[in-house]
Amino acid sequence: MGTVMKGAEVAKEMKETLIREANELKEKGIDPCLAIIRVGARSADLSYERGAKKRMELAGIACKVVELSEDITQEEFEEEFQKVNQDPEVHGILLFRPLPKHLNEEKIKNIIHPFKDVDCMSPVNLAKVFSGDDSGFAPCTPEAVIKMLEHYGISLCGKKVTVVGRSMVVGRPLSMLLLKRHATITICHTRTKDLEKVCREADILIAAAGKPRMITGDMAKENAVIVDVGINVDEEGRMCGDVDFESLAEKAAFITPVPGGVGGVTTSILAAHVLRGAKYLNGISKE
Structure with missing residues (x-):
């Protein structure tokens, strides 16, 4: 049998670096924070949400969940999204997709702050991925x-x-x-x-x-x-x-x-992106 590549081993290797970087930000008065925006309560979303919250907690990153009704209007949705998007205490936004069919995802892609776009929704970050620019966030x-x-x-x-x-x-x-x-x-x-x-x-x-x-x-x-x-x-x-x-x-x-x-590695990458977003938003060197 071949070698089974276990995500837990990779996440364990990343853990110390994540904790160290989170502590360095806190010493500068910055409390790294991820905001999860969820419309409705699909089982797959809830499962990933639990894993993400646990990973953030282990890394020392705050995590808040914004749960919205599945029948929310486009106008209401954009308004709620912008509240998070403009919140200076939020350094990363994870929006669960796909959205309900009556909501226009394209508008959100164009308004999300590129530095908070930790799972690559923004055309800015997507363009960076396709041009080989490491300063953006890949999915x-x-x-x-x-x-x-x-x-x-x-x-x-x-x-x-x-x-x-x-x-x-x-x-x-x-x-x-x-x-x-x-x-x-x-x-x-x-x-x-x-x-x-x-x-x-x-x-x-x-x-x-x-x-x-x-x-x-x-x-x-x-x-x-x-x-x-x-x-x-x-x-x-x-x-x-x-x-x-x-x-x-x-x-x-x-x-x-x-x-x-x-x-098992995806949520660790998410945590790393939130920390990088916090550095970008606070003018700290990318390095």
């Missing part, structure tokens, strides 16, 4: 993938990497982060012809299509590195990824589980 999940690969000593330089998934939340920005590290990228999706063949050519296969167990044992070559970004619930109500872990664990050199893989 937390793609950055967590990079962090995991680095932690386990997996080089990206010159490697063939196939990303299955083309969303602006994971697939496309992740591809840019990989490209910056000199990987050769192929972006696939559920309509890609000969998807199985393309996946088998990859040295590193990353599944981020949001389809339960779509990557099966015959879709990866021997000793490939397999990263599962998917979070799904199967027919039996159990959490699973986009990868059929059981059929691939034996042939993979490295593989991430779900749960317990990339998701």
